[in-house]
Amino acid sequence: MQPIATAPSRAEQVYNAIRDSICDGKMTPGTHLVQEELAAQLGVSRQPVQQALLLLKNERLVVELGARGLHVAPLDADDVIHHYQIRIVLDQLAARLVTERAAASTAWAADLRRRGEEILAEGEAARNRRNAPDAVGHDVRFHSFIYEMSGNPFIADTASAHWNYLRRVMVAVLLHAERGEVVWRQHRDILDALLAGDAAASERLAADHVLGAQEALLRTLAEHEF
Missing domain, CATH: 1.10.10.10 (Winged helix-like DNA-binding domain superfamily/Winged helix DNA-binding domain)
Known part of the structure; x- marks a missing residue:
């Protein structure tokens, strides 16, 4: 060969x-x-x-x-639900694994904090520029960071197949809904829970974040023609 x-x-x-x-x-x-x-x-x-x-x-x-x-392809409500059913499982698993790793090593947790804070700051700056594709790109980066820090490489590999579809729906939603402030506040809460070593809170916040995004996407799809 x-x-x-x-x-x-x-x-x-x-x-x-x-x-x-x-x-x-x-x-x-x-x-x-x-x-x-x-x-x-x-x-x-x-x-x-x-x-x-x-x-x-x-x-x-x-x-x-x-x-x-x-x-x-059209933007389909059933497809959104199916993708988010998978995503919520992956995000909760990643959150639990990151929490466990943060609780086990203060040095590792410090690196998680440093890198997480950088992503949060860059995401807030992107939100303020009001560029939907740019903002979604930073949103994906935050979640990809959590997948990476989980230590399980298959989470990111599995999630990538869903993010391509979700990116396009999220861009469409951001053009019609003001969710940027909510999204990045929730990202902050998730990072804080991961650093606190609270697995239950981090999984709950991850689930709430995913379900909130799904609800916003479905509502926007119902209100607008795409």
Whole structure:
């Protein structure tokens, strides 16, 4: 076998570009995805576009509508609920594991505090810039940090499949709802509970945070057309 190149493949770059356009709301639900047009916009051949669209279809970010071809998937309330059912389990597990590690080592807890405080400060700054994709990116970063600090690498790997879908819904919600202040106050409360070594409180706060986000997303989906 030949060594695998470390640089991202052309198909991976195309996948990232289209995925981010969908998740950031630049490609709205229902947008018709024509391979030739995407290839021309990205300056590539049709082959990497075809490969990227297949991956996005597998992730349910893209759907095939019969003879009408591929389109950006609609925002669906049932899908939101299904994704959040998984996320709440992962977030509570990560919170409990981080709490246990913080209680076991004051030096480790100090590093958790330092890095967590940095993320909170950067997230608040992003919220004040009122840029929805940027704010959501920092939100994802906070939760990814908790997954990382849990010590269980499979949590982040499992969660990544759900965050691509949730990112696009969260961006849409932030454009219609003022939840930034609530979100980052809850992030602060979660970090404080983790540092206090209170597993029950950290799991409860993690669950409340996820359920609050789900409620806001479902309410916004019901009130607006996407």
